[in-house]
Amino acid sequence: MKMPSGESLSIQIRSAIVTLIQVGGMSYLDVYEALNSQVSLNTIKGTWLRVKKRSKSQEIFSLLENVEDQIRPEPAVPQKIPLGSATSEQLQDLALCDEEHWQKTFPQIAAEAEVNISKSYAYKIMNEHHDLGRFEPQ
Numbered sequence: 001m002k003m004p005s006g007e008s009l010s011i012q013i014r015s016a017i018v019t020l021i022q023v024g025g026m027s028y029l030d031v032y033e034a035l036n037s038q039v040s041l042n043t044i045k046g047t048w049l050r051v052k053k054r055s056k057s058q059e060i061f062s063l064l065e066n067v068e069d070q071i072r073p074e075p076a077v078p079q080k081i082p083l084g085s086a087t088s089e090q091l092q093d094l095a096l097c098d099e100e101h102w103q104k105t106f107p108q109i110a111a112e113a114e115v116n117i118s119k120s121y122a123y124k125i126m127n128e129h130h131d132l133g134r135f136e137p138q
Helices: 011-022 028-034 041-054 060-064 086-096 106-112 119-130
Strands: none
Touching: 011 028, 011 041, 011 060, 028 041, 086 106, 086 119, 106 119
16 A cells, blocks of 8 residues: 655654665665555655765765654745735725725735735735735626
């Protein structure tokens, strides 16, 4: 049975990949077959290269110390408009400033503030950051 796509490998599987390649001298294809095709070749190669890059040496114990997933302190792709940013606050202030702006859609407010974002992102920011919700007139 193949592992679900997008799911993190267990530490045991990552350790097996490292051990089979380093100690067993196996190729990526051999490791793929040894794991009963449960892990893709790209995942095996990527796991090996990440562990090898993080390790101080190519000794097996050094490699095995680095099989744990490293948690990223920030998202891999930073948000265009982070929560609490000046742009986010500017959009909120403009949306709530007067009755005329209460009638405008969030994309109209973003355009007025000269913030270059898509319509859907304008709604997402206003909803997630400021708990505001409006619907575009039909």
